[in-house]
Amino acid sequence: MKRLLLISTFFFVGQAYSQCNFQTGKYINELDNPSQIVQIKVQIPQSSSYTKNLFKIYSSQSKNIPPKLKKYFKGQITVHFSFGECVYDAKIRQHGNWKDHIQLKNGQPIRSLDIKLKNGNILNAVGFKLLLPETRKGLNEVLGSLILRDLGFITPETFEVDVSVNGVSSLMLFQERAAKELLERNLQREGPIFEGDESLLWPFKDYESFELEPISLSRLVNNAWFMKGESSQSIVLSSYALIQQAYLKFGYQHLINESHFAIFPNSISDVTINYHSALIAMNGQHGLRPHNRKFYFNALDSSFKPIYYDGSFDLNSNPSFHLIEQLDSLSNILPRKPDNEFIRLSLSLNKDDKLRKDFLNRVKDKDKDKGEIFFQKALDQFKKNMQTLLSKDDSLSLTNNNSKDFADSNYNWYLNFIDLKEVNQKTIKSFEINDGNFFLNFKKDLQQKVTIEELSKILSRNVFEGKRSVLIPPVKDTNSNLEYKDLNIGNGLIKMSVGVDAKIIENQKTIKFAQSDPEDWVLISGADLSSWKIILDGLEPIVHENETPKQRFNNYGLTGCLTIYNSLINEAFISVNNGDCEDSLNIINSSGKGLILKVHNATADAIDADFSDLQIKTLYVTDAGNDCFDVSGGKYKINKADLNKCQDKGISIGEKSTLQANDVIVSQSNIVLSVKDLSRALVYSLEADNINLCAEVKRKKQEFGGGELRLINHNCSAPFDVDSESILLSEEK
Numbered sequence: 001m002k003r004l005l006l007i008s009t010f011f012f013v014g015q016a017y018s019q020c021n022f023q024t025g026k027y028i029n030e031l032d033n034p035s036q037i038v039q040i041k042v043q044i045p046q047s048s049s050y051t052k053n054l055f056k057i058y059s060s061q062s063k064n065i066p067p068k069l070k071k072y073f074k075g076q077i078t079v080h081f082s083f084g085e086c087v088y089d090a091k092i093r094q095h096g097n098w099k100d101h102i103q104l105k106n107g108q109p110i111r112s113l114d115i116k117l118k119n120g121n122i123l124n125a126v127g128f129k130l131l132l133p134e135t136r137k138g139l140n141e142v143l144g145s146l147i148l149r150d151l152g153f154i155t156p157e158t159f160e161v162d163v164s165v166n167g168v169s170s171l172m173l174f175q176e177r178a179a180k181e182l183l184e185r186n187l188q189r190e191g192p193i194f195e196g197d198e199s200l201l202w203p204f205k206d207y208e209s210f211e212l213e214p215i216s217l218s219r220l221v222n223n224a225w226f227m228k229g230e231s232s233q234s235i236v237l238s239s240y241a242l243i244q245q246a247y248l249k250f251g252y253q254h255l256i257n258e259s260h261f262a263i264f265p266n267s268i269s270d271v272t273i274n275y276h277s278a279l280i281a282m283n284g285q286h287g288l289r290p291h292n293r294k295f296y297f298n299a300l301d302s303s304f305k306p307i308y309y310d311g312s313f314d315l316n317s318n319p320s321f322h323l324i325e326q327l328d329s330l331s332n333i334l335p336r337k338p339d340n341e342f343i344r345l346s347l348s349l350n351k352d353d354k355l356r357k358d359f360l361n362r363v364k365d366k367d368k369d370k371g372e373i374f375f376q377k378a379l380d381q382f383k384k385n386m387q388t389l390l391s392k393d394d395s396l397s398l399t400n401n402n403s404k405d406f407a408d409s410n411y412n413w414y415l416n417f418i419d420l421k422e423v424n425q426k427t428i429k430s431f432e433i434n435d436g437n438f439f440l441n442f443k444k445d446l447q448q449k450v451t452i453e454e455l456s457k458i459l460s461r462n463v464f465e466g467k468r469s470v471l472i473p474p475v476k477d478t479n480s481n482l483e484y485k486d487l488n489i490g491n492g493l494i495k496m497s498v499g500v501d502a503k504i505i506e507n508q509k510t511i512k513f514a515q516s517d518p519e520d521w522v523l524i525s526g527a528d529l530s531s532w533k534i535i536l537d538g539l540e541p542i543v544h545e546n547e548t549p550k551q552r553f554n555n556y557g558l559t560g561c562l563t564i565y566n567s568l569i570n571e572a573f574i575s576v577n578n579g580d581c582e583d584s585l586n587i588i589n590s591s592g593k594g595l596i597l598k599v600h601n602a603t604a605d606a607i608d609a610d611f612s613d614l615q616i617k618t619l620y621v622t623d624a625g626n627d628c629f630d631v632s633g634g635k636y637k638i639n640k641a642d643l644n645k646c647q648d649k650g651i652s653i654g655e656k657s658t659l660q661a662n663d664v665i666v667s668q669s670n671i672v673l674s675v676k677d678l679s680r681a682l683v684y685s686l687e688a689d690n691i692n693l694c695a696e697v698k699r700k701k702q703e704f705g706g707g708e709l710r711l712i713n714h715n716c717s718a719p720f721d722v723d724s725e726s727i728l729l730s731e732e733k
Contacts, residue, residue: 024705127177159362284311299557492527538578560586677704
């Protein structure tokens with residue numbers, strides 16, 4: 001007879017983030033459900049200073065909220081769930097550009113707030129806004145965000161919540177900030193985030209609002225990521241050049257005909273066209289304005305992906321084409337119609353009723369007098385608007401009008417506009433990197449050496465030496481001096497460093513790669529690799545004494561010697577021998593059943609899987625310098641795993657993953673299992689020999705919580721390590 005034991009702890013890891021009166025590992029599903037939040041309480045001890053700040057904003061002569069008055073205050077956030085509460089320290093300030101973000105309710109002032117948590121999270125967000133619903137048209141923002149999410153766009157978590165600020169209660173909208181946590185929620189790796197620079201749009205010195213819009217370009221949001229190393233810097237600088245050119249094109253077009261032409265950082269791409277179509281069908285043209293645009297640059301496929309922000313949706317109205325036609329032609333925003341798959345998805349939303357349920361989980365009034373009726377009318381109207389938009393296909397041109405009379409290298413009009421308006425701004429025309437040092441090239445051939453911190457400030461705040469300074473670097477010629485080569489495989493693409501030798505044997509469905517340098521890499525993306533055999537023969541790593549540690553990814557965002565991205569890999573056999581990369585094999589945003597994975601002699605992690613859904617028939621790893629099998633943000637099943645000589649962990653499960661394994665054998669390793677950060681693991685049979693720790697179950701990162709591990713049968717005599725937020729369940733005979 002078996003009995004279930006709750007093993008609370010053998011010894012504690014610590015409680016670095018524990019501010020809740022419950023074990024987060026017990027409530028993994030509930031902590032992902034907005035309807036479980038009863039109230040968010042905001043307490044600001046400096047209440048008199050906070051009130052004075054509010055009065056200064058409210059009484060200022062400006063129509064806008066003066067940026068200098070958006071001062072941070074120390075505060076405390078209490079999140080009341082249906083099952084307990086958490087208390088976090090935070091920084092809090094006024095949000096918004098316009099004064100509609102301040103209102104009076106029953107004689108009491110309420111305001112939209114920007115909040116950054118110093119510890120803990122709310123639904124994985126550590127930075128978020130509490131918005132007055134009227135500033136985002138209430139339910140329109142909640143449903144519009146969900147529609148965009150279901151259509152595949154990067155969208156912030158948004159829901160209605162009861163809020164109390166220093167004792168004043170009101171209904172507000174919770175919306176997470178564009179940051180690392182937002183990217184990971186949307187199944188993207190951390191990378192550059194850009195947005196329109198608003199610093200010149202609102203009262204800037206003596207200029208009128210929007211008077212300087214043509215020269216208001218872009219800025220880097222997450223400059224801390226830029227500071228992490230050479231690979232980050234290379235990715236940011238190359239993508240920054242592209243986004244600046246896109247904003248420069250808008251500025252030119254806006255200057256010559258006052259159009260509200262949208263931004264095209266990828267030129268004319270399906271993702272851009274689809275995003276524009278969705279916003280127009282929801283009357284969300286406000287979100288297409290350049291200062292409201294946010295973009296994530298995905299280094300894996302060298303493309304910009306839109307991040308939704310502030311569409312001011314009106315989901316119960318016909319599309320306002322006249323608003324576009326008064327300012328611009330529709331063809332400037334939609335040079336062609338959306339792709340067929342996007343159209344199909346748009347017209348079949350809520351086919352499984354999930355969208356409706358998700359919406360009702362995020363609104364307070366769920367009855368048929370409001371929530372249900374609004375949802376159905378709005379969804380029907382969106383589909384009708386999309387069909388109306390598609391019927392206008394004849395008016396759409398097939399050319400990109402934004403390139404008219406404009407060359408990437410020509411921005412004399414920009415410099416002339418600055419002189420005409422007498423704007424006190426330095427324009428930096430290019431930069432150089434020599435021996436790790438950065439040099440800025442100004443007008444009149446002046447060059448100046450800068451620190452990495454100074455360059456970061458230019459990219460993120462358009463400021464250098466206390467003065468407004470804007471970098472407009474030239475876009476590199478992607479056809480010259482290539483460091484990689486391409487091969488097609490069906491509808492997919494193989495990209496690899498020039499030193500890789502590749503042999504594709506079509507009739508045997510086999511691909512063999514061989515390195516000529518330990519740093520050689522291979523990326524397979526968008527491919528159907530079902531029943532294929534993929535083999536990478538690597539080289540023994542070259543040890544360089546006193547070598548400066550490199551970032552875990554290269555200039556293309558790759559951590560793997562062999563990376564499989566956005567692909568189908570049913571019944572595939574994948575093998576890597578000798579991998580001198582952060583990951584010998586990296587599988588990202590892919591799915592597959594019946595897999596056989598085999599890795600030998602990995603310098604660091606043998607196999608790393610991110611945001612994937614994998615069912616592995618056999619997993620075999622020997623000699624890994626770090627983890628043998630490391631997964632995050634996905635669903636994973638293993639029939640049999642044989643893992644030997646894992647320097648750190650046999651299996652590591654993190655970042656809201658689920659793992660189910662039948663037979664696991666781990667030997668000569670440090671830790672057998674690591675389950676962390678709101679992940680769940682179920683292991684039916686575990687054999688461990690010559691190891692230091694059977695399992696650790698813990699919280700590692702601020703944006704998550706504890707984990708849960710359930711063992712059915714195990715033969716492991718080493719200790720377990722479970723922190724106070726996590727759960728270990730063990731069945732024994």
